[in-house]
Amino acid sequence: RKEVEQDPGPFNVPEGATVAFNCTYSNSASQSFFWYRQDCRKEPKLLMSVYSSGNEDGRFTAQLNRASQYISLLIRDSKLSDSATYLCVVNRAGGFKTIFGAGTRLFVKA
Amino acid sequence: DAMVIQNPRYQVTQFGKPVTLSCSQTLNHNVMYWYQQKSSQAPKLLFHYYDKDFNNEADTPDNFQSRRPNTSFCFLDIRSPGLGDAAMYLCATSSPLGPPNEQFFGPGTRLTVL
Numbered sequence: 144r145k146e147v148e149q150d151p152g153p154f155n156v157p158e159g160a161t162v163a164f165n166c167t168y169s170n171s172a173s174q175s176f177f178w179y180r181q182d183c184r185k186e187p188k189l190l191m192s193v194y195s196s197g198n199e200d201g202r203f204t205a206q207l208n209r210a211s212q213y214i215s216l217l218i219r220d221s222k223l224s225d226s227a228t229y230l231c232v233v234n235r236a237g238g239f240k241t242i243f244g245a246g247t248r249l250f251v252k253a
Numbered sequence: 254d255a256m257v258i259q260n261p262r263y264q265v266t267q268f269g270k271p272v273t274l275s276c277s278q279t280l281n282h283n284v285m286y287w288y289q290q291k292s293s294q295a296p297k298l299l300f301h302y303y304d305k306d307f308n309n310e311a312d313t314p315d316n317f318q319s320r321r322p323n324t325s326f327c328f329l330d331i332r333s334p335g336l337g338d339a340a341m342y343l344c345a346t347s348s349p350l351g352p353p354n355e356q357f358f359g360p361g362t363r364l365t366v367l
Contacts, residue, residue, distance in 0.1 A: 147295075177355070186343055186358035187296065230295065239284055239303065239347070240310075241356065243295040 146170055146242045147233050153248035160221045164247045166214040166231030175234035176207055178216045180227045181246065187230055190216075221251045256280070257359035259344050265365045266334050274329040274362045276344030285327040286356065287319060288343040296343055302327060303349075331364075339366045 149166045156162050168176075176193040191198065193205040193214055204217040214231055231244035257278045266272040276285065284303050288296035300309045302321045316338070318330040331338055341363050345356040 151293075184341075184363075186361050188358065189355055192355065239286070239301050239308070241286070241298055243288075243297075245293070245295040 144169060145245075147231055147244040149229075149231050149244040149247050151245060151247060153250055155250045155252065156221055158221055158223060158251055158253055160251075161217065161219045162221055162249065163218075164216045164229055164231075164249075166216075166244055168212050168214070168231075168233045168242075170233070170235060170242075171212065172235055173212075173233045176214050177232040177234075178203075178205055178214075179230040179232055179243075181230055182227050187243075190229070218249075221249075223251050223253060225249060226251045257344055257346055257357050259342075259359035259362050261362060262360060263363050263365075265367065266331075267367050268336065269333045272331050272334055272364065274331075274342050274344075274364070276327045276329070276359055277325050278344075278346045278357075278359075279325070280346050280348070280357060281324060282346035282348040282357070283324075284347045284349070285321060286345040286347070287317075287327070287329050288345065289338075290341045290343055290361075291339075299329070334364070334366045336366050339364055 178190040179187040180190045181187040193207045197206045202219045206215045228246040228248050230246045233242045260275050286301040287299045290296040299313045320328045341361045343361045344359040347356045
């Protein structure tokens, strides 16, 4: 079993749709959680950090459930420019060991 | 602009011929990372430096080595590239003073092994 698991998709949605991605992690010692976005043949870029209280940045909402070891990302009012791969990232406590999920591909269509 | 720079962007080498990839940063971050990313897969951490303290991942092959001569530069040496080493190699940095382990990535070097 992989330490960080994501549904690979792809998710094909129309513009304006709401889409949710899920991620689970297996190491209960994990401390920090992030969503990164990666465009085709480009480097990953931080989309948002994920906090236990949940956090929102415009159309994007991230949630963390430590008890279930589960992270989610909700994108509202999808834009064509949201088409990308979304990577769930987990960092272990006490060090800099960073584990990436394999990513979920999103295609937003006009 | 402060950034992470990788050179070259594209590297072609022959099977077994040593190759060095370079990364530099103007962010003055303590931590530098090297990742390997194959097509449709997650970036896989190879190793990281905290200042000069080198941390190798247990499953990183011996074929991969790294050097960090100063804060700004970090090199990835592949001693004898095999066909399976063809991938995108990503360098990243982070600072212990910033948000926990927010990483800043360079544009990557795409390695082709012939």
